[in-house]
Amino acid sequence: MDEEYKKEKFETLKIKTSVAKKFRRFSRALSKSQSMTLLSMVDFFKMNNISPNEMMGPQMQTLENLIKKRINAVIAILKDMEKNKVNPTLGILESLMETADPKNNYENRKRDYEEDDSDPDFYK
Structure with a gap:
């Protein structure tokens, strides 16, 4: 749980069992506490000005x-x-x-890595 909410007391919400199970699985998937998951969801809807009904x-x-x-x-x-x-x-x-x-010209220039094989001492 987040440090700033550590000293706050818990409140009870009444939700259906099937919804609670889904929410707990969702919270575990996010690796957050249920309170932090719910807070994140509310903040997301508020920041993006989205209604869950639309x-x-x-x-x-x-x-x-x-x-x-x-x-x-x-x-x-x-x-x-x-x-x-x-x-x-x-x-x-x-x-x-x-x-x-x-x-x-660009085509006639010799590069540093090219060897000059016209030299007779090249193959010795």
């Missing part, structure tokens, strides 16, 4: 559609940035590199 179907579908629209908008923004900013900038940089040293 259906969640349409609200959840609306929320899902809203999230999908926002994700699609973010994807569109990223594609636009790549198309209008990144690719032209990359093209400008590549053309600057080629004009600075046209003999030293």
Whole structure:
């Protein structure tokens, strides 16, 4: 049990046996005391402004559609940035590199890890 509720006295609630059994199983599944489980449930409903009597179907579908629209908008923004900013900038940089040293193309450069096998002493 939570420390701040440790000194509070217990109160009795009258609930049906079948409901109590379900609630106890649910509390054990959450690894919390029954009081903390009930408090968490009440806080959840209060924070999310949800009534246990209303259906969640349409609200959840609306929320899902809203999230999908926002994700699609973010994807569109990223594609636009790549198309209008990144690719032209990359093209400008590549053309600057080629004009600075046209003999030293990307394809003709030797990397540090590549061996020069034209040397006659290479295989000795």
